Amino acid sequence: MKVLVAVKRVIDYNVKVRVKPDNTGVDLANVKMAMNPFCEIAVEEAVRLKEKGVASEIVVVSIGPKAAQEQIRTALALGADRGIHIETDEEVQSLEAAKLLKSVVEKEEPKLVILGKQSIDSDNNQTGQMLAALTGMGQGTFASEVVVEGDKVNVTREIDGGLMTLALSLPAVVTTDLRLNEPRYASLPNIMKAKKKPLESMSPADLGVDIANRLSTLKVEAPAARQAGVKVADVAELVDKLKNEAKVI
Amino acid sequence: MSILVIAEHDNSSLKQATLNVVAAAKAIGGDIDVLVAGENCGAVAEAAAKAEGVNKVLVADNAAYGHFLGENLGELVAEVGKGYSHILAAAGTTGKDFMPRVAALLDVAQVSDIIRVESEDTFVRPIYAGNAIATVKANDAIKVITVRPTGFDPVAGEGGSASVEQLDIVKDAGLSAFVNEELAKSDRPDLGSAGIVVSGGRGMQNGDNFKMLEQVADLLGAAVGASRAAVDAGFVPNDMQVGQTGKIVAPQLYIAVGISGAIQHLAGMSDSKVIVAINKDEEAPIFQVADYGLVADLFEAVPQLEEELKKVL
Numbered sequence: 127m128k129v130l131v132a133v134k135r136v137i138d139y140n141v142k143v144r145v146k147p148d149n150t151g152v153d154l155a156n157v158k159m160a161m162n163p164f165c166e167i168a169v170e171e172a173v174r175l176k177e178k179g180v181a182s183e184i185v186v187v188s189i190g191p192k193a194a195q196e197q198i199r200t201a202l203a204l205g206a207d208r209g210i211h212i213e214t215d216e217e218v219q220s221l222e223a224a225k226l227l228k229s230v231v232e233k234e235e236p237k238l239v240i241l242g243k244q245s246i247d248s249d250n251n252q253t254g255q256m257l258a259a260l261t262g263m264g265q266g267t268f269a270s271e272v273v274v275e276g277d278k279v280n281v282t283r284e285i286d287g288g289l290m291t292l293a294l295s296l297p298a299v300v301t302t303d304l305r306l307n308e309p310r311y312a313s314l315p316n317i318m319k320a321k322k323k324p325l326e327s328m329s330p331a332d333l334g335v336d337i338a339n340r341l342s343t344l345k346v347e348a349p350a351a352r353q354a355g356v357k358v359a360d361v362a363e364l365v366d367k368l369k370n371e372a373k374v375i
Numbered sequence: 376m377s378i379l380v381i382a383e384h385d386n387s388s389l390k391q392a393t394l395n396v397v398a399a400a401k402a403i404g405g406d407i408d409v410l411v412a413g414e415n416c417g418a419v420a421e422a423a424a425k426a427e428g429v430n431k432v433l434v435a436d437n438a439a440y441g442h443f444l445g446e447n448l449g450e451l452v453a454e455v456g457k458g459y460s461h462i463l464a465a466a467g468t469t470g471k472d473f474m475p476r477v478a479a480l481l482d483v484a485q486v487s488d489i490i491r492v493e494s495e496d497t498f499v500r501p502i503y504a505g506n507a508i509a510t511v512k513a514n515d516a517i518k519v520i521t522v523r524p525t526g527f528d529p530v531a532g533e534g535g536s537a538s539v540e541q542l543d544i545v546k547d548a549g550l551s552a553f554v555n556e557e558l559a560k561s562d563r564p565d566l567g568s569a570g571i572v573v574s575g576g577r578g579m580q581n582g583d584n585f586k587m588l589e590q591v592a593d594l595l596g597a598a599v600g601a602s603r604a605a606v607d608a609g610f611v612p613n614d615m616q617v618g619q620t621g622k623i624v625a626p627q628l629y630i631a632v633g634i635s636g637a638i639q640h641l642a643g644m645s646d647s648k649v650i651v652a653i654n655k656d657e658e659a660p661i662f663q664v665a666d667y668g669l670v671a672d673l674f675e676a677v678p679q680l681e682e683e684l685k686k687v688l
Contacts, residue, residue, distance in 0.1 A: 143506035152507050220475070221484050249502050249619075250487045255445065255475035264446055264550030267472045270613070280554060285468040286567070286622070287385075288614045291554040292444070298550075304603070304620055305613060340484035344497065344510040352645055355666035357657075361679040364651065364669050369687055372649045372666065374571070374628040375595060 127237035127274075127296070129172045129181040132227055133165035133201055135194040136247045149345040152247075161197040164242025166204075167302040170309040171272055172240055173205035180274045181238070183207050187230050189223055191215050195325065202320035203312035209325040214337065218330075220248075222337040224256035229333040231261050236297060238279065243268050243301040254301035264294040268303040376405030376495060379456045381448075381464040381474075382423050386413045386441065389422040391568045392465035394529035397426055399522045400463055401530065402492035406430045408459075409537070412451055414441030420539050427530040429537040437545050442553035443469050449476025450546035457481060459517065460495075466521035467567070474521050483515035490526030504619040505642040524567065525625035525646060559614050563589075566615065569598035571628045574617055574644070575610070576602035578633020578654065578673055582610040587677045588632060594684045600624065600644075602634045618643035633673045636661025653677070 137143065137152070138160040144153045161169075175181035186201040187210040188194045198209035212226050231239060244251035258265035266272070266281025270289065273280045274296075282291045284303045312320070330337045358364045368375045378400040383390040393409070400407045409423045412435040420434045433455065439447045452473065456462040462477060464470035466488045478485035490508075491499035497512045498520065513520075566572065573592045575585055585599065592599045600617040601610065617624055619642035629647035634640060636652070636659055644650070645664050652665035655672050662668040669676060 137503070143503040145507050152503060219484060221479060221482075224479060246619075247503060249504065250485070251471050252475040252478070252485050252487060255449075255472065256479035256485075258446075259449055259476035259479035262550075264548070265472070265476075266551075267445065268468060283468070284613050285556070286614065288556065288558040288612065290442075290556040293552045293554050295550055305607070340513070340515050341486065342512045342514060344512055346502070346510075347508045349501070349505060349508050352650075352664045354663045355650075355668065357662070357668045357670060361669065361671075361676055361683050364667055365680065365683040365687055367667055368628070368649070368651070372628070374649050375684070375688065 127181060128183045128185065128234065129175060130231065130234055130236035130239045131168050131172045131184060131186045131201065131206065132239070132241045133169060133186055133188050133197050134162045134245045135159050135188065135190050135197045136162045136245050139163055139246055145346055145348045149347055151343065151346050159193070161200055162242050162245045164244060164302050166309040167304070167306050168240040168242050169201045169204050169206060170307045171302060174307065175274065176205060185210060185234055185236065187212065187227065189214065189218050189226055198325060199320050200312060202323045203317040204310065208323055211325060211327045212330060212333065213327055214330055216337055217339060218337050219339050219341055220250050220252035221256055221340065222335065223253045224260055225335045226330060226333055227257045228260045229335060231257070238297065239299045241299070241301050243303055254299050258299035263297055263299050265299045265301070266292055266294055267301045269300050270303050270305045272300055272306065376403065376460045378403060378405050378407045378461040378463060379459040380407060380409045381452055381462070381470065382409050382411045382419060383465045383467055383469060384411065384413060384416065384419040386416045387418055389419050391529055392467060392524040393423065394426055394532055395524035395527045396463050396465050396522045397428055397530045398527040399489065399492060400461070401428050402527070403461055403495055405460065408433060410435065410452065410455055412440040412448055414438050422532070424537040424539050425533050425535045427535050429535050432537050432539045433542050434539060435542045435544055439545055439547040444551050444553065445472040445476055446548035446550045447546050448473040449480060450548060451544060452477045453480035454544060454546070455542065457517065461518045461520060463520050463522055466523050470521045474519060478519040481517055481519065483517050483519055484513060485519040485521070486511055486513050487521050488523045489520055490523050504639060505645070523623055525623055559612060563592060564596065564598045566598040566600055566622050567624060570626050571595045571597035572600050572617070572624050572626045573597050573630045573632065574600035574602065574634060575605055575632050576634030577604035577608060579605060579610055585611055591677060591681050591684065594681065594688055602640045631661050632677060634661055635659045636664065
């Protein structure tokens, strides 16, 4: 079966985020960018499904500027078979991303679509669920285990109280949580091979999707900094401070 | 304006997060209705009717909603919610699951995880794991919003007398089926709403050592949490994880034991009123946010803490 994986180019998770002095956003100039960590887990899961013989083809799609092709190439080096780049320099918000992905789903007809549960820049946690709703598919969000059996997929989800397992009819959408797998690193030979794998490029207009933003960001500020407090000498002093100074016990 | 709040519950009791969401709805202003969707959830509806500021409770009681499947709740809430100006739910794993479906079905954007209301269409939310705070204006006619419960003080759970109305709307998409769940059982308070949280990190070394924290927690009436490092190492289950991708907590007192203070952990607890850090590494970043820091071996400090607490409590 065909698996579609969506990946996003975001600020590298090791980079210290700095808000721009004019409060219009986060400073991304000359900042290291990378594949969103949850999307790496999504790619890894698809590759494992292929290694198990469950997936026959992995198509990776990314929406973003020209440079997003780097993340598509990374996914190809990790084991995806071909790439689709929906190129735009505009900010694409979750609903519009879901609409773009819907048109890819309609064309590619994958049995399974795997996405990260959220991107570490906007932290929205929306696109997978929106795509599922728009395409009329079931969803297994925050997945920690994915087992395909025939025309069903069983997804174990990380929920507030513990774990929950759902059975979804295929085609379905899965969004990944942290403990689904540990992504591998691409080997140098595979990075070289990935350069020859097919990568198709198109625009949102080619897909007939209006990507005008519905949400306007009015300002972006740094969070109120928390001041470091005092060091206490021992446990007795700590308990005394909690009881008599902070009055929280 | 009219606001629909989707109750968070387990079919038998109303979760406190719902009261935080009603508080967010009050900050927006307008009539507040609460939708209770579940199976045999009459007691939840009664509890919701007592919440301060609630106008009406709508109840959709059907097996289709018993396990809060996102496909079914999405369709139900989109249908009931289309007559409202705002639809709000708590940003827990249930709300995060079905609300984007509601937004997509209504063809509107969603504003996720708000921590403050500026006006009826403008909201404040953390981005980049809380390293930046965005003020966002929603331009669609219906605002679909998930609310971070710790951002709003809960309304009173008693004293209200809303009317209760049964809805006869059954949405069973037939796309998903519940198989099973493994829920953590604990007599301790819920991590997300506890007044005191005691959390352990990689420094705990193994799951058995968390018993030391549990003993301290039980003296304090606290919940027990963990860092991602402790969960990834298999010391404790995922539902105990505090952090950007786990639970966001903001208790009166947060005691971090053997936690270095990775950014992703700080994102989940730095709004706590008082933070205590116990760590043997005095350079650990957790000390930069701690009100009270104790540089000590936790295997000596935690038993001492238990003894000292017994003296004063």
